[in-house]
Amino acid sequence: MAIADWWAAHTVDHELGGFYGEIDAHNKPVKNASKGIILNARILWFFSEVAQEVDNPDYRAYATRAYDYVISNFFDSEHGGVYWELDAGAAPINTKKQVYAQAFTIYALCAYYQLTGNAQALAHALECFTLVEQHAIDREYEGYLEAFTRDWGLIEDLRLSDKDLNYPKSQNTHLHILEAYTTLYQVCPEPEVNAALKYNIEMFDKYMIDRTTHHLRMFMDLQWNDFSPGYTYGHDIEASWLIAKALESLGDDAYTAKLTPTLIRIAQVTVDEAIGAEGQVIDSYDFATGRTNVDAVWWVQAEALVGFLYAYTTSGDAQFYRAAQNVWQFIKAYQIDHQQGEWFWLSQLQNQNLDPYYKVGFWKCPYHNGRAMMEAMRYLQKMV
Numbered sequence: 001m002a003i004a005d006w007w008a009a010h011t012v013d014h015e016l017g018g019f020y021g022e023i024d025a026h027n028k029p030v031k032n033a034s035k036g037i038i039l040n041a042r043i044l045w046f047f048s049e050v051a052q053e054v055d056n057p058d059y060r061a062y063a064t065r066a067y068d069y070v071i072s073n074f075f076d077s078e079h080g081g082v083y084w085e086l087d088a089g090a091a092p093i094n095t096k097k098q099v100y101a102q103a104f105t106i107y108a109l110c111a112y113y114q115l116t117g118n119a120q121a122l123a124h125a126l127e128c129f130t131l132v133e134q135h136a137i138d139r140e141y142e143g144y145l146e147a148f149t150r151d152w153g154l155i156e157d158l159r160l161s162d163k164d165l166n167y168p169k170s171q172n173t174h175l176h177i178l179e180a181y182t183t184l185y186q187v188c189p190e191p192e193v194n195a196a197l198k199y200n201i202e203m204f205d206k207y208m209i210d211r212t213t214h215h216l217r218m219f220m221d222l223q224w225n226d227f228s229p230g231y232t233y234g235h236d237i238e239a240s241w242l243i244a245k246a247l248e249s250l251g252d253d254a255y256t257a258k259l260t261p262t263l264i265r266i267a268q269v270t271v272d273e274a275i276g277a278e279g280q281v282i283d284s285y286d287f288a289t290g291r292t293n294v295d296a297v298w299w300v301q302a303e304a305l306v307g308f309l310y311a312y313t314t315s316g317d318a319q320f321y322r323a324a325q326n327v328w329q330f331i332k333a334y335q336i337d338h339q340q341g342e343w344f345w346l347s348q349l350q351n352q353n354l355d356p357y358y359k360v361g362f363w364k365c366p367y368h369n370g371r372a373m374m375e376a377m378r379y380l381q382k383m384v
Contacts, residue, residue: 113187
């Protein structure tokens with residue numbers, strides 16, 4: 001698998017352990033770069049998943065390397081949960097408890113448990129699950145809060161990144177709690193996990209899917225008032241198929257039947273509003289300026305491919321299959337780096353200057369594109 005082989009060949013940090021925190025657009029490691037939990041959890045998830053799909057012992061070894069690094073360095077032995085960021089030598093430099101990070105850790109540990117049967121991995125996943133359920137739920141207005149201090153106290157800066165708005169609830173965090181609990185319920189089908197998974201689906205149903213526009217609300221205050229700055233098409237289409245996968249894991253046929261038309265409608269709105277001239281899915285629409293950002297970003301194309309295949313296999317509507325084909329053609333022509341491997345952050349349709357965009361970093365991991373390839377294979381197999 002080309003993506004897995006690139007990550008195996010270029011990202012292992014033999015000097016300081018684990019994996020490099022950053023690799024530039026020309027495959028050169030940035031050896032003093034910090035190491036974030038999102039990158040490391042997603043590497044753990046990816047190699048755990050691909051090792052289940054491809055019979056290659058190296059992939060299993062890299063999954064174990066990632067597991068050992070996460071458990072040894074990111075877990076907070078005093079207060080529980082995982083730190084946000086370490087320096088290159090694995091000393092904690094940002095100890096906040098971002099709920100998004102706890103979710104990705106659960107997701108990754110469940111995948112490693114599926115690969116290995118390692119009981120410790122599942123135990124750590126359940127520890128993180130318990131902490132999220134204990135500390136992050138808004139008992140008055142429902143939903144999950146964004147972030148906490150190291151000891152799970154209140155924190156002023158709730159943002160995932162500088163580009164995010166500082167609100168206590170976000171679609172993005174809820175979405176990745178959803179995918180974490182989807183997998184956790186598959187490996188641990190206990191009543192409390194079932195209840196938590198259904199609760200999270202209900203949060204999307206009640207508060208985050210705008211039934212007028214069929215876009216997802218992105219940033220909300222405690223009372224769920226919407227402060228989204230615009231539409232983000234990648235999150236819309238990603239949410240459609242991840243909610244569907246959560247419903248499949250939950251196994252509630254009535255709830256699935258109720259929500260499926262809405263999920264297909266989200267995909268339809270993406271087709272209607274977000275397809276670029278070359279078949280790509282564009283980035284976003286800004287309310288304040290009335291302008292559309294036509295950039296084609298790697299993760300958006302990956303999620304669109306899967307989302308359109310989900311919509312096609314569920315609805316039978318051929319427009320979604322054509323949309324998936326067009327996105328795949330765009331990925332092959334403009335998003336994949338055929339000379340140096342992996343995918344470009346920003347497609348070559350718009351960007352010829354690679355230098356500002358890393359191949360590996362805090363937010364660029366093998367998760368979106370690697371997952372898209374595996375999920376696309378699964379959907380395509382259903383069509384045979």
